[in-house]
Amino acid sequence: MIRTKVLGLGSYVPDRVVTNEEIPFLDGRHVRQQTQQTETNDQWIQQRTGIKERRYAPNDGSVATSDLALEAAKRALADAHLQAGDLDCIILGTLSPDIHFPGTAVFLQKKLGIAQSTNCACFDIRQQCSAFVYGLQMADAFIRTGMYKRILLVGAELHSHALEYNNRGRDVMVLFGDGAGAMVLGPMETDDPRAGVMYTSAHADGSGALDLYLKIFEIAKLPYLDYDATDRERNEFMYPKMDGKRVFLNAVRGMVMSTQAALAKTGLGWDDVQWFVPHQANLRINEKVVEVAKIPHDKVLNTIQFYGNTTAATVPLTIDYWRQQGKVKRGDRILSSVFGSGFTWGAAIFTL
Ligand code: ACO
DSSP states (O other): OEEEEEEEEEEEOOSEEEETTTGGGBOTTSOBOSSOSSOOOHHHHHHHHOOOEEEEOOOSSOOOHHHHHHHHHHHHHHHTTOOGGGOSEEEEEOSSOSSSSSOHHHHHHHHTTOTTTOOOEEEEEOOGGGHHHHHHHHHHHHHHTTSOSSEEEEEEEOOGGGOOOSGGGHHHHTTBOOEEEEEEEEEEEOSOTTSSEEEEEEEEOGGGGGGEEOOSOOTTSSSSOOSOTTOTTTGGGGSOEEOHHHHHHHHHHHHHHHHHHHHHHHTOOGGGOSEEEEOOSOHHHHHHHHHHTTOOGGGBOOOHHHHOBOGGGHHHHHHHHHHHTTSSOTTOEEEEEEEETTTEEEEEEEEO
């Protein structure tokens, strides 16, 4: 039987560390000002979210989301002992694409130097914080049917350019950071039903679509974009909007339910799983999920404290961070559960 194997893993975060002490003083260009631009503070942010710092990409026009994806992809390919030319498919999840269209996967394909061979299919997926599990489900289906044999699954986000550095945007702005995580997946022949990618589930409830969103434009209208980007009264379409309490409640429910279903449907218990890697939206959400789903505390991996929420990147980034720390090892079985804008959510069980 053909099953899907994780061949390589890699991640990347930019060098600049933005602490909770610094963030109230940043202007829209991420330049530290003498006076506070946003009324927020370390205590509020840590108490509500667990975040202490996050990483920001340069804002000089030199870095796009596909550049962050490229660094993570190169590391995942090296880990898999493969070349970019070996890939026959890229699945890229992001809510901060390089431009509106085409998707960011084709920009990544070009930066990987494999555009002209034309042998690598490119998909962009728009499941926000759930992109890793949705993408893994797609990759698993493609590999098991023999459609593709070397798939690069990447989550990458350049959030810091689309946040609002003032009181209007502070509830969202303090949460997010930039980063990327990538996995290379391929087929293996095995009779072991627990091997490789063992389980994936993906869910959605579109009635929550406008509880967490970023419009930028409305294609139904003409002109579809009718504000001056420098006009603060009218430019709020440029920034994410969130009903934090509804997101919180739905995230806990979706992640608990998908985690419990993953164990029930596979017949696994926590003794069979080495690590629980939840999406990194907010440490309080993850603590609640762990409490309600009765997940052993010593199996839980987080990075939200120092990377913030990197949306599509959080799961591979967190696994790779803890692998670099020597905690996660090849052969470990991981249960990951995610929740994101849409609402979308799901879970996966796989062996690294
Ligand atoms: N600093 C200081 N004060 C703030 C900030 C900030 N950054 N943001 C909001 N406030 C203020 C509000 O304006 C409000 O002030 P008011 O009482 O004068 O009106 C006060 O703090 C309390 O606001 P609430 O919205 O009631 O705060 P709450 O306790 O709900 O915490 C939070 C807000 C942290 C956003 C919470 O709702 C939450 O954790 N939600 C989950 C959202 C999340 O994690 N999203 C991640 C992205 S989604 C995803 O990845 C799945």
